[in-house]
Amino acid sequence: MLKPxxxxxxxxxxxxxxxxxxxLNPPKSMGGLNQEELKAAAEGKLxxxxxxxxxxxxxxxxxxxLGPDLTNCIAQEGKGELYIKAMILSGTKQMPAFKLTxxxxxxxxxxxxxxxxxxxADLRTFTVKGDGMIEGQEHHEx
Ligand code: HEC
Numbered sequence: 722m723l724k725p726x727x728x729x730x731x732x733x734x735x736x737x738x739x740x741x742x743x744x745l746n747p748p749k750s751m752g753g754l755n756q757e758e759l760k761a762a763a764e765g766k767l768x769x770x771x772x773x774x775x776x777x778x779x780x781x782x783x784x785x786x787l788g789p790d791l792t793n794c795i796a797q798e799g800k801g802e803l804y805i806k807a808m809i810l811s812g813t814k815q816m817p818a819f820k821l822t823x824x825x826x827x828x829x830x831x832x833x834x835x836x837x838x839x840x841x842a843d844l845r846t847f848t849v850k851g852d853g854m855i856e857g858q859e860h861h862e863x
Contacts, residue, residue, distance in 0.1 A: 752839035752854070758831065765832025768825045777816065781840045788816060792842035795833040802830050 751759060769775065777787040784790075794800050806826060812818030821829065840855055841847060848856035 752835075754835055754838060758835060761828060761831035762835035765828035765830070765835070768821070768829045769832055772819050772821075779842070780836055782842060790842040791833065791836075792840055793837050795830070795837045805830070805833065 747756075749756065754762065774791075775784045777785040779786065779790040780792050782790060782792075794805060795802065808816070809819050809821060809826075809829075850856055
């Protein structure tokens with residue numbers, strides 16, 4: 722007769738084993754990005770948060786709605802890195818200008834590159850994989 726306490730202990734052991742195996746072997750890549758790209762993107766996300774871009778802009782369709790969604794801005798026709806830099810440095814009537822440092826720009830661009838690879842602003846073109854992750858798609862049109 723299997724005692725409940727053994728079931729409990731087995732589940733605890735399985736949990737610990739799984740947790741350690743994740744910590745010891747972190748995934749080498751996610752969404753087609755290697756660890757270096759993921760690190761740069763993570764730093765860029767902090768820049769994004771520091772200046773509160775999210776209050777007016779969306780990523781993956783989530784965020785404020787004063788400005789446009791920026792998920793695929795880096796790859797859109799006629800936009801890209803220089804366009805983004807110019808937009809941030811000069812601002813518009815509705816968007817304030819921000820004085821980012823060169824390092825912050827580099828990190829922010831890495832963030833934009835990463836989100837473009839891992840998602841589409843157009844919800845109808847998402848591919849949801851079996852594990853619940855979302856497959857990035859090339860997205861060039863507006
Ligand atoms: C107060 C609201 C506001 C904040 C904060 C803001 N933006 Fe904007 N942003 C806008 C608006 C509105 C537009 C559209 C401007 C226009 O067309 O005149 C825009 C446009 C842009 C564009 C061009 C998008 C496109 O598809 O043409 C980029 C890139 C951008 N913002 C980046 C940023 C970044 C990065 C930050 C944070 C550092 C930021 N914005 C913070 C309101 C904001």
